[in-house]
Amino acid sequence: MKVLVAVKRVIDYNVKVRVKADNSDVDLANVKMALNPFCEIAIEEAVRLKEAGTASEVVVVSIGSKSCEEQIRTALALGADRGVRIDTEDGPDSLSVSKLLAKVVEKEAPGMVILGKQAIDSDNNQTGQMLGALLDRPQGTFASEVKVDGDKVQVTREVDGGLQTVELAMPAIVTTDLRLNEPRYASLPNIMKAKRKPLEVISPDDLGVTVSSNLSLLRVDPPAERQAGIMVGSVDELVEKLRNEAKVI
Amino acid sequence: MTILVIAEHDNNELKPVTLNTLSAATAIGGDIHLLVAGSNCQAVAETAAQIPAVAKVLLADNAAYEHQLAENMSKLVQTLASDYGHILASATTTGKNFLPRVAALLDVNQISDIIAVESADTFKRPIYAGNAIATVQSSDTVKVITVRGTAFDAVESAGGSAEVAAIGEACDAGISSFVGEELAESDRPELTAASVVVSGGRGMGNGENFDLLYSVADKLGAAVGASRAAVDAGFVPNDMQVGQTGKMVAPDLYIAVGISGAIQHLAGMKDSKVIVAINKDEEAPIFQVADYGLVADLFEAVPELETKL
Numbered sequence A: 001m002k003v004l005v006a007v008k009r010v011i012d013y014n015v016k017v018r019v020k021a022d023n024s025d026v027d028l029a030n031v032k033m034a035l036n037p038f039c040e041i042a043i044e045e046a047v048r049l050k051e052a053g054t055a056s057e058v059v060v061v062s063i064g065s066k067s068c069e070e071q072i073r074t075a076l077a078l079g080a081d082r083g084v085r086i087d088t089e090d091g092p093d094s095l096s097v098s099k100l101l102a103k104v105v106e107k108e109a110p111g112m113v114i115l116g117k118q119a120i121d122s123d124n125n126q127t128g129q130m131l132g133a134l135l136d137r138p139q140g141t142f143a144s145e146v147k148v149d150g151d152k153v154q155v156t157r158e159v160d161g162g163l164q165t166v167e168l169a170m171p172a173i174v175t176t177d178l179r180l181n182e183p184r185y186a187s188l189p190n191i192m193k194a195k196r197k198p199l200e201v202i203s204p205d206d207l208g209v210t211v212s213s214n215l216s217l218l219r220v221d222p223p224a225e226r227q228a229g230i231m232v233g234s235v236d237e238l239v240e241k242l243r244n245e246a247k248v249i
Numbered sequence B: 001m002t003i004l005v006i007a008e009h010d011n012n013e014l015k016p017v018t019l020n021t022l023s024a025a026t027a028i029g030g031d032i033h034l035l036v037a038g039s040n041c042q043a044v045a046e047t048a049a050q051i052p053a054v055a056k057v058l059l060a061d062n063a064a065y066e067h068q069l070a071e072n073m074s075k076l077v078q079t080l081a082s083d084y085g086h087i088l089a090s091a092t093t094t095g096k097n098f099l100p101r102v103a104a105l106l107d108v109n110q111i112s113d114i115i116a117v118e119s120a121d122t123f124k125r126p127i128y129a130g131n132a133i134a135t136v137q138s139s140d141t142v143k144v145i146t147v148r149g150t151a152f153d154a155v156e157s158a159g160g161s162a163e164v165a166a167i168g169e170a171c172d173a174g175i176s177s178f179v180g181e182e183l184a185e186s187d188r189p190e191l192t193a194a195s196v197v198v199s200g201g202r203g204m205g206n207g208e209n210f211d212l213l214y215s216v217a218d219k220l221g222a223a224v225g226a227s228r229a230a231v232d233a234g235f236v237p238n239d240m241q242v243g244q245t246g247k248m249v250a251p252d253l254y255i256a257v258g259i260s261g262a263i264q265h266l267a268g269m270k271d272s273k274v275i276v277a278i279n280k281d282e283e284a285p286i287f288q289v290a291d292y293g294l295v296a297d298l299f300e301a302v303p304e305l306e307t308k309l
Ligand SMILES: Cc1cc2nc3c(=O)[nH]c(=O)nc-3n(C[C@H](O)[C@H](O)[C@H](O)COP(=O)(O)OP(=O)(O)OC[C@H]3O[C@@H](n4cnc5c(N)ncnc54)[C@H](O)[C@@H]3O)c2cc1C
Pocket: A013, A037, A038, A120, B200, B201, B202, B203, B204, B226, B227, B228, B229, B230, B241, B242, B243, B244, B245, B246, B247, B257, B258, B259, B260, B261, B262, B263, B264, B265, B268, B278, B279, B280, B281, B284, B296, B297, B298, B299
């Protein structure tokens, strides 16, 4: 079975983003970029499936400008076998991304597609689900456990009330939650090896997809700042303030 | 144009977050239909019919919808979609699971997790863990939207008498099935709906120490939450995680205990009205958003707090 993993280049999760002065967008100039943390978990899961003998090949796809090849190389260093970049401007919308991925899936015919449940920049949490719908394949979203059993896969999902397990006919789409696994670090030899692994670049035209969007970003604002609070010296003072000043207890 | 809202429920009870999502629908404006899709969920439809904001309840009662599997739900909503200009669901793990499929089937984008309605086609939503608020406009023929419940006041739940119309369609995609679930049992209020939340982080040290927080919570009628670190360490289950990738809460009072205040955690709680932080590190970033900060060892401060409430 082949496993396809879709990954996104995003702002490093430790960086607090700033809004541009003209409110047109956030400012990503000179900001540290990285692999989306949920995508890292997706790669790790695919590599583990390969190490367990369940998967035969791990193909990693990213969509964007040349800069996202850095993240594809990271994925290759973590154990993916080959990479595909679909050449677009950065940040196509989720529907376009899903359409492009659906074409790659048709071409590559993987038994499973693993994606992160959300990208920490747009926070949309929708690409995997959209891909499932376009392909008419089942999905196990927010996965904390993935168990392949023949031509079926059982996915345990993190839901608001606790955990839910579903069984999906393969090919299936899986989106990762934080507790699915703990991603490894890439070793130096593997980083060197990754440089020689194949990385193919294709265009949306090659896939017969036109990238466009009916969504426009009108403006971006910083969130309302909280007023600076005070430090209290004791539990007594805290209780007194909550009772008499904030009146919340 | 009419708006379709998809009800959040467990086949027995309508979940309160539905009332918040209906509130977003009223802000958009237009007749509102509420879809109750489930199995043996007549009682939910009856409750829903009493909501004055709802003009009509659509009841799809079929085994195929019992667990609201995304594959089946999305096909059902697709069959209904042509009558509507907006389709809304709550940004819960249920709504987030099936609604993007609906959007893709209708060849439109989803506008995720909105916190404000500017007009019928323009919405505000947080991006970058809430460190920026985007205003987005959609020219799609049908707007498919998930709603952050805490950002909208609930609509009235009683006094109406909407018609309940049964939907015959049984959309069973046949490619997925429910195996089982482990749901947390708790007598405390639900995290996203509670007016007081007490949360613990890695500083709690282990799961047993969360008893300290449960005692405080029970005095305050509060729900108990946690940071990701506390969940990852196995102190408490995943459904307690507050943050960018966990639950969004906005109670009147949020008490953060032994939580450092990473941006991903703040994303889930910084819209709380009053924030209290108890942490032994005076440099902890949580103090920057706290209205009342107490630098103390939680193992002394929390038991003392419990006795003084
Ligand atoms: C993709 C991604 C998504 C994430 N999503 C979330 C999310 O949704 N929610 C979330 O919470 N995190 C999330 N995180 C993790 C986040 O970055 C932090 O790692 C996490 O919030 C830290 O949890 P903590 O504050 O409990 O632990 P720590 O940062 O370790 O802080 C523990 C605090 O406890 C204090 N402490 C220790 N002992 C005591 C004591 N005896 N008395 C008083 N204080 C004490 C310490 O001073 C410290 O400030 C995410 C991370 C990533 C990469």
